Amino acid sequence: MAKDLAAKQRKVHFEPDNVDIVVEEGANLRETAIQAGVPIIASCGGIGSCGTCKVSIKNGEVVTTRTARVSDEEFEQGVRQACQSRVVTDLTVYLPPESRLETSILSREKKVTAGVAVTGWRFKPPLTKFFVELPPPTLEDNISDLSRLLRGLKQQYHLRNMTVDFGVVEKLSQILRDSDWKVTVMTLVTALESQAAESKRRPMVINVQPGDTREKHYSLAFDIGTTAVRGQLLDLTRGRVIAESIEYNRQISYGADVITRIAYAQKQDGLKKLQQAVVANINSIISQLLSQRHVEIENIGHLMVAGNTTMIQILLGLDPKYIRLSPYTPAATYIPPVKASSLGITVAEYVYLFAFPSVASYVGGDIVSGVVASGMHQIKKLTCYIDIGTNGQIVVGNSDWMVTAACSAGPAFEGGGVKHGMVATNGAIEEFSINPSNLEPVVGTIGGEKAKGVCGSGLINIIAALLEAGIIGQNGKFNTGLATKRIREGQDGYEYVLIRAAETQINKDIVITEVDIDNLVRAKAAIYAGCQTLVKSVGVTLQDFEQVIIAGAFGSHLDISKAITIGLLPDLPPDRFIFIGNGSLWGARLTSFSVDILDDVRRVARIMTNLELSENATFMNNYIAALFLPHTNADEFPSVAGKLASLMADKSKRRIGV
């Protein structure tokens, strides 16, 4: 458009949300949706490669760059990739179910093993409130207002060596006089201080409030995940979670995984946009939490935030560029205290944000937080802590030592790179079994809705079932000689029809292809090889694990026996596996309740040794050996080998019997 002409205004109407927005002609349709608050998915960050942001143009005209992601049939029906389209006229745009982010599912029930947790800590929040009544000054006792306050804290609570935020000095004189010398002092023990012996700690006076406000004593715990942002409102007087909220990470609109977002951060204002997106998440969650419990914002005194290294760097406005470039260095593992308001978070000016220390670029504070919450650092048992997602993070060790590694599994576990893959939301196929007599599937979806696609945990169940039924071989290829019409040749080679079009929400056959299986095999091989390499580096074996702690949203929905069947998890007795759910948020909460745990956090981050797997030859060998179901070395999975052998024998018997 010529710059000297006023740009033409176009109205875009989104269905089924019934949202209108006015933009300039030429505006990108995906960005328009984001601006309008329409929950559009765009895994690849808007470069056209993933096809997850498909929309139907119901009325009006767009100009679009067509990619292979849109079939001829779709194109004729008006389906376009939003990221590849620009607004020409007024539009009516329909966002189909498979392109939507659904939040309801984020909080679905998870498997959590009871009785596993860090122990031996005192309820002693780093943020504390002290009520002091001070004698008013006289001519005989006219020390400064601040000295009077500190003297009062010393006399009444034996607090010494305090440091004071300058902001306190700015308002102190007036508050003391307005409140008749009765005030509540808020002090914070930072992570650095929590390490010092208790008598040597220097709590920081961060705020003073008139009167006795000890009953209004709250803080926030956050887990900033790549996919979702979770927040909890904590009552620090009673040591309780009093509200919880969750949202998709708004950065999803700029890319589904950390790598895409780091790439986006390199664009003009990219980092700023990503930061603003997650700050908007945090602010929205804060406002939900506060309104749920009628808590006032000025009584929120602290934020504990755990997240992976990239999420934390983006939140803090630290360019994550070098996280992505070899040799993969984060800016800082220990983040100095930072005022939350300086990041745009809408809390009072005095509130500090504590970001959990990370260990490496791909082993973040979320892992440290979860390890501490699980109490892994307190027990002698050889433990494996594992959080599986686009990246798998593995920690091996016990109370004396810990080694950690991250391995890039690719997006398969989150439904990415899979023909009918989707995030684990309503309509995703998760439960799956095969009737051995007729090779027909039995399918269950999340929420019991008609199927829309397949989520990561569903994929594992499907592949395990296909393997056990002999529909695929240990190489992941279809046994095309079987007497079932479910196996057929499709666009991407052989595929198995999981469910017929008529029974779906999307009116298409939902299938699993050899390419999909191959992607999942590579993902599971990376995780397993990571575990192998890590244990080898410290001279133990996978069989030595006395417990395996499964953390994270994906892990919480894993069927352990199926995961062992495909060779994702080591072949151990089921009672060694423990589920802890969202360890990151759990740790953030516990750390808000106890300086003891805050101290543990720094200690754990310090003792963890990171093993870099990229360009590691042992890892590569292990990985290649793991590209088989369950593994090229049958000895690694004796129970699976046995099961498969007996299934084979059964079949032979049956075949003979037939």
Place this chain on the structure above:
Amino acid sequence: MAKDLAAKQRKVHFEPDNVDIVVEEGANLRETAIQAGVPIIASCGGIGSCGTCKVSIKNGEVVTTRTARVSDEEFEQGVRQACQSRVVTDLTVYLPPESRLETSILSREKKVTAGVAVTGWRFKPPLTKFFVELPPPTLEDNISDLSRLLRGLKQQYHLRNMTVDFGVVEKLSQILRDSDWKVTVMTLVTALESQAAESKRRPMVINVQPGDTREKHYSLAFDIGTTAVRGQLLDLTRGRVIAESIEYNRQISYGADVITRIAYAQKQDGLKKLQQAVVANINSIISQLLSQRHVEIENIGHLMVAGNTTMIQILLGLDPKYIRLSPYTPAATYIPPVKASSLGITVAEYVYLFAFPSVASYVGGDIVSGVVASGMHQIKKLTCYIDIGTNGQIVVGNSDWMVTAACSAGPAFEGGGVKHGMVATNGAIEEFSINPSNLEPVVGTIGGEKAKGVCGSGLINIIAALLEAGIIGQNGKFNTGLATKRIREGQDGYEYVLIRAAETQINKDIVITEVDIDNLVRAKAAIYAGCQTLVKSVGVTLQDFEQVIIAGAFGSHLDISKAITIGLLPDLPPDRFIFIGNGSLWGARLTSFSVDILDDVRRVARIMTNLELSENATFMNNYIAALFLPHTNADEFPSVAGKLASLMADKSKRRIGV
């Protein structure tokens, strides 16, 4: 003026500066002068009571509220108080010499006793630069950039327990890579840290610069006086002052003394204007210092600022309201670290400002600074440290203990409340003696110019001479029976003509009146009574002083024997008096050079016990007894009593001889 009409623009031309400014009709003339940068004095802060801001209206018209400060004759000649006048038409305004601030005089030569200073300190600036060469990260060694930096500091300089400013993390990754992993790290030991044992200190990393910048290592020391602001540029590599600059405190336009300024701070935006005024001083001085030595602003790493409690609170934006109200409490004696840029000071964002701790509302960090610089806290000798100005600050003690008090002397020592009083600038009468044979004066002025008035130190010399010549009695009243025309009855009662109109710059007889003498007697009585009360509180006497340290601009021009004659200073042998000049700036400089001295500063502030003299009965009794020349109790001043007796005897003899 009606708000809906555009205000009329008026041009005001100031002479002799030849400055023009356009203001709206109705603008206050004093504020117009301030805006135009014309150096107008206004001791009372613009309320019309002092008459120091008189100007002549040469052309045009003002509306004015006439006060008793303007005589009929002056009024007819067009003399107006600028603060009481509003612009009506275009104007030509003449600012006479006596209404001008002159800066040249601020730096005039001062008496300083050699060989007195704090000793035993190491050159070890709190702000330090460390050059580190770091190994670039590899896959085997890919710790975070910040961890790498801290590891380098530990390995190369044995630095541990560092804290880090968040701002460093924000820029670190890029600087490290741009500078090929060779950087200079700036660390700061705060006053709180300086107290800790050296091995326990936690220096703060405040900045990182690319390459080796150790040669460019500077800081600033400031003394923020009520009258003048002095700054020094310090080379921290060589431990030298490399530039110095001085300005009148721009707050003078809002009032000459702290009390007037505190009152002004209570007005709408008053505190903000006062703060901006002194920040403008600091910024102007910084720019002078930098351009003198071609130093770049980004190499200024720290600011050490000493000043009285009110000046510091105003600089920091802390309302000084309660300093003025009984029981006279400052907001804080120890000021937490504050970023200089947050106050509007034009240094780099990472630069902290350290404000010297004060002891009480009227015993400020300037006194603490001076006491430390003088080394008073290191010696066993009983010492009196005294800084005389509008307020007299007195410290009594030695290395083991210190007591301090402030007494309000009124403005007489600075020329205020005195008919022809003026600040100690060119043309002020300072030297004065009387020819006993004819009672004619011998007069010397600062700068050797024709006289404009009398400064504080001149007043002391004049009164001592008048007393010794018998022209006034010990009650401060004129001996009207003497055969001299110099004594005459004036507007304010009896007066003595110091110099005839023809020999002055102001074309008026310059006189000293009984009212002037009375004001000075009250001022000296307050100081002396303060000393007496303080020594009595600790069970010693003035005669026990082994040394008296005279600090401050006024003290540096005192003639000790004259000061004793009028009863201002205790009657001790001359060799017990030591001059240190501007102790406040000296201490600020030394503290910039050594953490040892920084530690001393906090220790000294802590051991000083303040004795509040207002409403103190002993002080009131001592004060009343001191309202005599030199004192109602002749035993307090044996040498003066003897001198006066022998002069009397001489005169009787001469009279008899005649």
